[in-house]
Each structure stands twice: as structure tokens, then as C-alpha cells.
Amino acid sequence: MKKLIALSLIAVTMTATSTAYASTLRLPHRPWAQMTQAQKVNYLKRQIQHDRTILRFFKHHPQIRTVERRHSVHFARVSLPIATAHLRPLLAPTYAVGGSDMAAWMCIHRQEGAWNDPGSPYWGGLQMDLSFQQTYGSEFLRKYGTADHWPIAVQILVARRARDGYGRYKARGYSPWPNTARNCGLL
Numbered sequence: 001m002k003k004l005i006a007l008s009l010i011a012v013t014m015t016a017t018s019t020a021y022a023s024t025l026r027l028p029h030r031p032w033a034q035m036t037q038a039q040k041v042n043y044l045k046r047q048i049q050h051d052r053t054i055l056r057f058f059k060h061h062p063q064i065r066t067v068e069r070r071h072s073v074h075f076a077r078v079s080l081p082i083a084t085a086h087l088r089p090l091l092a093p094t095y096a097v098g099g100s101d102m103a104a105w106m107c108i109h110r111q112e113g114a115w116n117d118p119g120s121p122y123w124g125g126l127q128m129d130l131s132f133q134q135t136y137g138s139e140f141l142r143k144y145g146t147a148d149h150w151p152i153a154v155q156i157l158v159a160r161r162a163r164d165g166y167g168r169y170k171a172r173g174y175s176p177w178p179n180t181a182r183n184c185g186l187l
Helices: 002-025 037-060 067-091 102-112 130-136 138-144 152-164 178-183
Strands: none
Touching (some): 037 067, 102 178
């Protein structure tokens, strides 16, 4: 009898707590399309934390067997992967394209090749060979493959690394593109 009373008290407490907690999760009613990126990230992080808390609580309290538990656990199991999948692209690194040297890179690109040029031994819009890609963009080589699969901003970022110096490597200027850089007035 004592166990039954204790379980009913826990169930009543959980109902009140989960209802109160759920109301704190809600953001002002605003359509997803009108939210800023920071608001979307904040909302999704809070939703993920809430789902994990529900799953963790009921994992450690298997004696609670109510309809609300079943619904809460089911919703958390369905919601968690969806919220995680929506959060990943929002947190993915973005690479800015721009700067005062953008005209120089575009001039080199126009004389080198298409951004998705797959022609070996040089790939991409700035015609980078494999050792160049390994030296200045090894993380992108692992993630995307050769430079013809890299986003344009990443190709320019790697070229800037070579020009300005990167890690233990000295700055090379525009020397990896000798003829093109001369035609563009960069050497």
C-alpha cells in the first residue's frame, strides 16, 4: 500500500513538474520562417535538452507507469532526432567570401577554370594540385574530397592560406598562379 501511495505521489509530482517545465520551453509564438538563426538555435537546443531530460528521468524511474509517461517518452524519442537534424546545419561552419582581395581571386579564377573543374592534376576554380590541397586545406580534402567538390568560399580560403602563410608554411604570395597572377597584375 505504501508503494502505491508513493508511486501516485511521484506521478502527480511528475505531471505538475512536466507541465510547468513544458510551459517554460515555449518561445513567443512566432513562425519558424520569421525566427532569426540565433532564436532557432536556442529553441532547438532547449528542445533537445528537454527531450533528453524526459528520457533520462524515465530511464532511471522505470516504476512510473502512466499514460503520460508513455506519451512523454514517445514524443521525446520522436522529437530528439528531428530537432538534432534541424540543429546541425544551423551550427555548421560558414565561410565568408569577400574582402578587399576578392577581385584578385576572381581574376585568377576566370583564367584558371570552373569552380567544379575535375581535371587532374589540378582541381577547382583556382586549379589546386593534390599536394597544395593537402598542405593548405587538408581538413576540407578529408571532408569534401578534391577541390572541385569544395564550396567556392573554401577554395578561396585555402588559396588565401597559401598566399598569406598557414601554420608552419611560409607565405607564398600569388606564386602558385604565376602566369595568371602576372596577367591580373598581381606579381
